[in-house]
Structures are given as C-alpha cells and as structure tokens.
Amino acid sequence: MEYRYRDKVYLSSYMLDTRLFDMFDIIVEEATPIRSIYILKTDDGLKILKKVDYSEDELTFIYNSLNEIRKTYPYVINYKKSISGKPFVEYEGGRYVIIDLIEGRECMYENPLDLKNAAIALAKLHKAGEKLNVNYYPKNKLGIIIEEFRKRAEIMQKFREIALMHRNKNDFDKIYLEYSDYYIMNIIDAAVHLEKSKYKEFCKEKGTLCHHDLAHHNILIGNDENVYFVDFDYSIIDLPYHDISNMITKAVKYNGWSMDNANIIINSYMEEKKLSKDELEVLYGYLMFPQDFYDISTSYYMRTRDWDDADFVNKLQRKAGYKDEREEFLKNFKKSG
DSSP, X not given: OHHHHHHHHHHTTOOOOHHHHHTTTOOEEEEEEETTEEEEEETTEEEEEEEXXXXXXXXXXXXXXXXXXXXXXXOBOOBOOOTTSSSOEEXXXXXXXXXXXXXXXXXXXXXXXXXXXXXXXXHHHHHHTTTOOOOOGGGBOTTOHHHHHHHHHHHHHHHHHHHHHOSSOOHHHHHHHHHHHHHHHHHHHHHHHHHHTTHHHHHTTOOEEEOOOOOGGGEEEETTSOEXXXXXXXXXXXXXXXXXXXXXXHHHTTTTTOHHHHHHHHHHHHHHSOOOHHHHHHHHHHHHSOHHHHHHHHHHHTXXXXXXXXXXXXXXXXXXXXXXXXXXXXXHHHHHO
C-alpha cells in the first residue's frame, strides 16, 4: 500500500495532454497507470510514458550509452525521439520520455532458470558496455569506491551520534545503535579489502556500463524468450562486480542467504564472461558493503523517504535481522572463492 500511495502521488504530477503527445508525433488511444508510469496504447503500438526527475545531461548519458549497447546487445529499452529529434520533451515544467513497451514478464529470482538466464544476459550487457566513451563524468564511478565507502562509514557514524543525542530514543534509534557499530566496521573492512585487492588496477581496464538497480522487476523475460534490461535511471560506469554483487544480494537475501543462488549467478555469468580469482576477490569487497542497512539508515536520518516511522522501524528490523545469515554467507563466499 505504501508504494501504491507514493506512486499515486507521483502519477498525479503528470500532465497528460494531447499537446505533449503531439510533440512525440503519436496518437494516444488509452493511458493506463502502472506503478509510477503510464502504459500508452498508441497508433505506433504500446509505449511507456515516464516522467523523469534527472537532468538533460544524465538522460543524454543514458540514451547514448544504450544506443552503443544495442549494437551488440539489443535487449534494452529504446527511447522514442520527439519531433525535435531529442529523446525527451520538456512540457509544463516536467521532462517526459516515451519508451517502447517490452512484452513479457518480470524475472523471478526464486526461479533458478530465470536467475541463470539473467546472469548470462548481465555478462553480455557488460561486454557490450566495455567500449563506452563517457563524457558525462558524474556517472563515472571508476576508482572512487574505496573513498566512497570510507565517507559512508563516516556518515553512519554521524547518524550514530545523532541517535545518541536523542534524550527520548525512539525504536529506530535503539535498533540503529544496537547494530550500527557492526555495520560501520563492515564498511571499513570492505574499503580495506578493496585497497589490498586489484581494484585500482582493474579500474584502468575493466570498466563498463553497470545497470546499478537490478531489482527483479527491472529484468524482463520477453515473450521472445530474450532477457531484457529496463529502467537505467541509476546506471553508471563502474567495474562489473558492482552489478554482480547487486544481483547476488537481491537473489540471496530472501532465500536465507544461501550460497546456491550466488553460485548460479557466478557460474552462469562465467559461461559468457570469465572471472579470475582476483576479480572474485574484488567482487567479495563489493559484497561486504551492507547496502540495505546503509540505505534504510540514510533514508531515515536524512529523511529522503516520505514513510511513517513504523515503516522505517519495520524495514530496519528486517534488514538488521539477517545479520548472522549474511555474515555466514560472506564467510562461505570467501571460502568458495
């Protein structure tokens, strides 16, 4: 319900107007809201209308990157150009894009076959993105992750100080204080591990386009059985291990942090793109970063999410609650590597 409410509020900011569609040179017969976008039935087939909040430079980076990717891996979203030749339209204070709809279903990480095919496709996506010429430097994250980790450890330490200052500590503060030292040390350890690895060396030669948000609903199994990647809003240039760790974490955390899904991902990825022992060491460094705990803590103390306190507490309890399982998973991963 929380997501439905948030999406409903966001959808209300759309300016659905024939003049907007005229700027894309399409006739819209029907518009159906789904999550935070609209599915359009048009004279040019089914499309997605999406209002984006990021800059023209970011959008241009995504558009140009995907055009390059599509040359060797065509199964990514395709933007419709406006009559002005741009992949977006500025209208009534909003920036809109129209994307070809991909017909299929969402990937199911619980399904070993879906997971295998998604991992193979991710390797192909990474291979296709290795030669990108990146002119938009805010999206280039190569070589900065160690420093980023250290900054995030400092941020979490500041959150700890804030929680300690509260005379009447709420439930979120109490849970955060119980677990924060442990997760701060996780981040510091991750930075130290990457410092000792070949991370910096790999940054000179192994950068690629990373999707950076591999939730199951951003990977579609098309009706043609191909694996499509959608929603590149958060895409960056980084080492491929960034995406692999993201996929592994999302696939294992709801499966008791079992190594089974991690092994499926790594073995399947390596069918298309081999990973050396040194690369697996760098991947381990990415996995060490407690992304879930960091994200919910930042969302709460920086108030970047408009959630009720009870929602924050429930999410923090869940993410902190798998501490032991996650720790055991990391130990097993390190042994297997």
